[in-house]
Amino acid sequence: MNVWEIIGFTLVKIVIILHVMLLTVSYLVYFERRISAWVQNRLGPNRVGWEGVLQPFADVLKLLLKEDIVPYQANKKIHTLAPIIALFVAFTTYAVIPIGPAIELFGYTIPLVVADVNMGILYVLALTSLGVYAITFAGWSSGSKYSLLGGIRSSAQMISYEISMGFSIGGVILLAESLRPLAIVDSQGQWFWNAWIQPIGFITFVVSAFAETNRLPFDLPEAEPELVGGFHTEYSSMKFAGFFLAEYANMIIASGLIVTLYLGGYYIPFINIGTFGLPNWAEVLIYVGAFSFKIVALLFFFIWVRWSLPRFRYDQLMNLGWKVMFPLSLVNIIWVAVLIMLFNL
Amino acid sequence: MAVKKRKKDLTFLEKIYIPEIVKGLSLTLKSMLKPKFTLKYPEEKFIPPASYRGRPVLVQEENGQERCVACGLCSRVCPSLAIEVLASETEAEKERYPVKFEINMIRCIFCGLCEEVCPEEAIVMSKDYEMAFTNREEAIYGKDKLLVPVSQLQDRIEFLRQYK
Ligand code: SF4
Ligand code: SF4
Numbered sequence: 001m002n003v004w005e006i007i008g009f010t011l012v013k014i015v016i017i018l019h020v021m022l023l024t025v026s027y028l029v030y031f032e033r034r035i036s037a038w039v040q041n042r043l044g045p046n047r048v049g050w051e052g053v054l055q056p057f058a059d060v061l062k063l064l065l066k067e068d069i070v071p072y073q074a075n076k077k078i079h080t081l082a083p084i085i086a087l088f089v090a091f092t093t094y095a096v097i098p099i100g101p102a103i104e105l106f107g108y109t110i111p112l113v114v115a116d117v118n119m120g121i122l123y124v125l126a127l128t129s130l131g132v133y134a135i136t137f138a139g140w141s142s143g144s145k146y147s148l149l150g151g152i153r154s155s156a157q158m159i160s161y162e163i164s165m166g167f168s169i170g171g172v173i174l175l176a177e178s179l180r181p182l183a184i185v186d187s188q189g190q191w192f193w194n195a196w197i198q199p200i201g202f203i204t205f206v207v208s209a210f211a212e213t214n215r216l217p218f219d220l221p222e223a224e225p226e227l228v229g230g231f232h233t234e235y236s237s238m239k240f241a242g243f244f245l246a247e248y249a250n251m252i253i254a255s256g257l258i259v260t261l262y263l264g265g266y267y268i269p270f271i272n273i274g275t276f277g278l279p280n281w282a283e284v285l286i287y288v289g290a291f292s293f294k295i296v297a298l299l300f301f302f303i304w305v306r307w308s309l310p311r312f313r314y315d316q317l318m319n320l321g322w323k324v325m326f327p328l329s330l331v332n333i334i335w336v337a338v339l340i341m342l343f344n345l
Numbered sequence: 346m347a348v349k350k351r352k353k354d355l356t357f358l359e360k361i362y363i364p365e366i367v368k369g370l371s372l373t374l375k376s377m378l379k380p381k382f383t384l385k386y387p388e389e390k391f392i393p394p395a396s397y398r399g400r401p402v403l404v405q406e407e408n409g410q411e412r413c414v415a416c417g418l419c420s421r422v423c424p425s426l427a428i429e430v431l432a433s434e435t436e437a438e439k440e441r442y443p444v445k446f447e448i449n450m451i452r453c454i455f456c457g458l459c460e461e462v463c464p465e466e467a468i469v470m471s472k473d474y475e476m477a478f479t480n481r482e483e484a485i486y487g488k489d490k491l492l493v494p495v496s497q498l499q500d501r502i503e504f505l506r507q508y509k
Contacts, residue, residue, distance in 0.1 A: 035377070037381075037383075038376075038377040038381075039373045039376055039377050040376075041376060041379055041380075041381050041382050041383075042381060042382065042383050043381050043383040043385075046385075203363075304370060304373065304374070305366075305370065307373055308366075308369045308370050308372070308373040309366065309369060
């Protein structure tokens, strides 16, 4: 493949992934509303289209038509920049998450990942840390005390949980001996999932992922009862929609990361597709299906947890982060190291 | 003095959260599958019980006459001054009847005092809760809208006889 072909394929992949992400995000919002309703014995939005399936489009249209209000006290440039950073981080992170093995099309072998980077995991960690800036900027530039408190809380929360997140990934990297997402997926193989080998790391990573995406029970930055809307109190119209989209896109990325790092990526447990002698495209399709299934299951889990657990208090959140999750993720690294020593993995 | 163990001290199992979280999750999963309470409103309507206080209506006898004797008590008791009665004489046995009987539905607060004070059981609260107007004139209900045949109000009247 020459340079132009690589650029062309990458652009196509970017466009496809962007559209799939946007569609998933809008339906995620729809299912969030439906599932929350079901949990509370209600029906949820069911009017726009059959059973409300067109609701996301109605919502987006409504948000687009709203007036964009920038508070008088706000720092206008940063106020506008914040949702852009949030969206940028949310969508670029997906570049390194593999959704399937390489596919052979028109005589080319195309890996089903936008960028097969050697340092993929570091790239993800670096970008998700940038996400803090979006929220902190939004909180600070709004010129409102509620936003400021939300922004401060979120930076404290994200910094604390990033540490245990990084250390839990450490265990995975030790086992895979690579920072490349594809290599990590391959190292887990059919059933050798990291979730079974290092359950502690899995739990700390999932909890940190909840905290990083600002989902309940860790949604202190936007805790409605105390902070009105937290960091996005002063946002309206498309800028608000930007934060909204970014939050849900972050959920998809968190699920993608959990699947890639701990749940065997696109592999199906105990079934070796390669032995069926299917054509390459069918195999790839099955793998992508397995990956999507895992993602959807995790997204359901995210929503389900949100409507089951109450929000943490701020001091409890910090206690959990520093006194429980951080040591546990260190224990996990030692556990993995001992496993490697004993079994020469 | 014996030191009482505080109720909020958690056991070890409760402190590691995970079993409790699983408990909570299973509870919400169960309620996700339960039948829903929501009524699909315009298609499915809520039918209130007899104790429900919908809009006040005038009882219309079988012969088409109103029961009201235009004593004006309801108008007097109405806390929001929603009722206007204008009395006149009639050949019938009850001698008096309202020429004009108007309830301003914007003012009415559905307290039911008019029904309670009426000596003739002539004004009762119905089950009708669907009222919408586009201007203020429409909100003033005259006798044409207020008169409802007694057969439709039977369970409210029975409820009143039993509990009033
Ligand atoms: S209290 Fe009863 S009888 Fe008297 S005016 Fe009102 S409705 Fe008629
Ligand atoms: S229900 Fe109450 S407010 Fe309404 S007309 Fe009767 S007395 Fe007046």
